[in-house]
Amino acid sequence: MKSHHVGQSVDRLMRVSGGKRVWVISDNYQPHRSIAVEYENKYRGRLYLMFLPPYSPALNLQENIWAWLNDYCSRTSAYSTVKEPHERVRKFHIYAYSTPSKVRRRVNACNSFEAA
Numbered sequence: 738m739k740s741h742h743v744g745q746s747v748d749r750l751m752r753v754s755g756g757k758r759v760w761v762i763s764d765n766y767q768p769h770r771s772i773a774v775e776y777e778n779k780y781r782g783r784l785y786l787m788f789l790p791p792y793s794p795a796l797n798l799q800e801n802i803w804a805w806l807n808d809y810c811s812r813t814s815a816y817s818t819v820k821e822p823h824e825r826v827r828k829f830h831i832y833a834y835s836t837p838s839k840v841r842r843r844v845n846a847c848n849s850f851e852a853a
Contacts, residue, residue, distance in 0.1 A: 740768045747776050751784060760785045798844045805833075805843055 750759060759780075763769040765788055773786050809832070810825045833840055 740771045743768050744772050744776060747772065747780075747784070751780055754783070756783070758783055758785065760787060762787045762789065764789050765791060801843045802833075802840075 747761070750761070761784070763786065770788060773788075777784055777786055806826070806829055809829045810822065816822055816825075
């Protein structure tokens with residue numbers, strides 16, 4: 738998608754908004770950022786562009802749980818049956834449910850900032 742396509746989408750969005758304020762949340766993809774100043778000036782007071790921070794898996798608390806599950810399930814290099822991965826995930830679920838303090842530690846945002 739090129740910058741002018743993003744601009745056309747913003748123009749269309751502003752037309753259908755009926756004069757209301759519009760907040761657009763976008764990633765940091767260059768074509769999205771390149772139109773920011775121009776369109777914020779064009780629709781001053783009506784258009785608010787917010788950009789997400791760069792990908793930071795350490796700050797995405799779900800990623801911490803997925804990494805924990807991955808570590809737990811990949812302790813062995815290979816499974817000998819098709820049912821073993823499913824069984825390992827089930828055991829992880831039981832383990833995580835029975836140790837809420839460990840889950841809290843994994844999803845505590847303060848821990849992510851301390852590690853950085």
